[in-house]
Amino acid sequence: MKLLKKLGLAAGFAATVCAGAANAQSALNDILNGGVLKVGTTGDWNPMSVRDPATNSYVGYDIDVMTQLAADLGVELEMVPTDWKTLVNGVVAGNYHMTGSASISPSRMKAAGYSDSYIAVEMFPFTTDDKLAGFDGWDSVNQQGVKVATTLGTSFEKMVKEWFTDAEIVVVEAPARGFQEVLSGRADVFVTSNIEGATLLEKFPNLRQIEVSEARAPTPIAMLLPQADQVWINYINSWIELKKAQGFFAEVGVKWGL
Numbered sequence: 001m002k003l004l005k006k007l008g009l010a011a012g013f014a015a016t017v018c019a020g021a022a023n024a025q026s027a028l029n030d031i032l033n034g035g036v037l038k039v040g041t042t043g044d045w046n047p048m049s050v051r052d053p054a055t056n057s058y059v060g061y062d063i064d065v066m067t068q069l070a071a072d073l074g075v076e077l078e079m080v081p082t083d084w085k086t087l088v089n090g091v092v093a094g095n096y097h098m099t100g101s102a103s104i105s106p107s108r109m110k111a112a113g114y115s116d117s118y119i120a121v122e123m124f125p126f127t128t129d130d131k132l133a134g135f136d137g138w139d140s141v142n143q144q145g146v147k148v149a150t151t152l153g154t155s156f157e158k159m160v161k162e163w164f165t166d167a168e169i170v171v172v173e174a175p176a177r178g179f180q181e182v183l184s185g186r187a188d189v190f191v192t193s194n195i196e197g198a199t200l201l202e203k204f205p206n207l208r209q210i211e212v213s214e215a216r217a218p219t220p221i222a223m224l225l226p227q228a229d230q231v232w233i234n235y236i237n238s239w240i241e242l243k244k245a246q247g248f249f250a251e252v253g254v255k256w257g258l
Contacts, residue, residue, distance in 0.1 A: 026231035027097040037070045040082040040096035040224075044177060046199045047256040048101050051081070061256040062100030068248065069239060083174040085153025088112050091224050098236070099224040103155045113227040115236045117220035118249050119258065121193035123159065125210040126179065126200070131188055135210045141189050142166050149178035149187035156191050159217060163191075183207070193219075195258055 031037050041062060043051025049062040058079050070077035080096040090096055091112045103121065104114055125141050127134075135141060141148060146167040150157045151174055161169055170187045172178060178190035179200055192200070194215065201207050225233050243249055252258075 026229050027226060028229075028232045028235050031073060031075055031097055034075075036076045036078050037066070037073060037098075038078045038080050038096040039066045040080045040087060040090045040099040042083055042087065042100075042174065043079075043081060044175060045101070046196055046203075047258070048195065061252055061258060064252050064255070065249075066100060068243070069236075072239065083153065084151060085174070087153070088224060091226055094226075097226075097232070101221045102224050103219045104222055105155055105158075105219075107158075108224065111227065113225040113229070113233050115223040115225060115233065116240050117222045118240050118244065119195075119221045119253065120218060121195050121221055122215035122218040123156075123191055123193055124197055124212065124215055125189050125191050126182070126197060126207055127189050127210055128182060128185075129206045129208050132208045132210065135189070137210075137212050138163070138216070141210070144168075146189060147181075147187040149181035149190045151176065151178050155219070160191050163216070179204075179207070198257060 039062075041049040041051075041058060043049050043058055045060075045062075047060050049058055049060045051058050063079070066079070067077055080090070082090045082095070082099075087099055087102060088108050088111050091099060098115075101119070102108070104117065108114075125135070125138065142164045144166055146164070147170050148160050148164050148167045149170045149172065150160045152171050153174070156178065157171060167189075170178075170181055172181055178187070179192065181187040182190045183204060183206075189210070197209060201209065223236060225236060240249075
């Protein structure tokens with residue numbers, strides 16, 4: 001009995017030590033101790049995150065969400081510039097504690113963790129007004145002679161390469177964007193989400209959405225987090241649940257037209 005008691009005490013002590021170690025290694029502790037929440041963002045996904053080069057400041061849906069998160073944590077917010085091809089690597093390397101909104105994909109899940117989703121997107125093709133008559137549905141895009149532009153490292157790059165095997169895929173690297181290639185006439189079509197698409201249509205009067213029978217790739221959106229940091233993931237998920245219940249995400253969505 002004494003031996004069993006000693007073993008039980010030892011096991012309990014070991015569990016406490018392990019839990020304490022896991023807690024000490026969490027990004028949550030680093031944030032609270034350092035007084036700064038570091039968030040990776042690309043600054044090129046309107047209206048989620050838009051960077052003003054003149055002031056190096058950011059505005060958008062993500063920025064409002066992260067500002068509130070930092071306020072609730074009682075810390076300062078630092079937006080860390082990144083791009084789509086290194087977005088996951090930045091979380092893995094500890095360059096920032098989390099990212100702003102990113103689509104959930106199996107390839108990203110191999111290296112990073114995700115928060116619970118708080119918004120979803122679906123994909124549509126877009127072109128310019130002068131080329132609109134040449135397209136009627138998804139199949140009309142997948143034709144020889146059609147140039148489909150996309151940005152390196154984004155989820156859109158993988159999609160268009162799978163969907164349009166007969167078309168020519170034009171891949172540009174950030175800060176260039178696929179829609180800019182279409183606007184310049186160097187490409188014919190780009191694919192983006194209903195979220196960004198609505199903003200681009202408002203900003204550029206000569207852009208048009210190609211009529212399709214249905215949207216493709218409905219995708220939940222979430223924040224990327226360190227994969228093994230369950231303490232930090234649990235905190236963020238609980239925070240998202242609380243803010244949903246309080247109507248915060250709905251209010252921010254209305255503000256940014258989502």
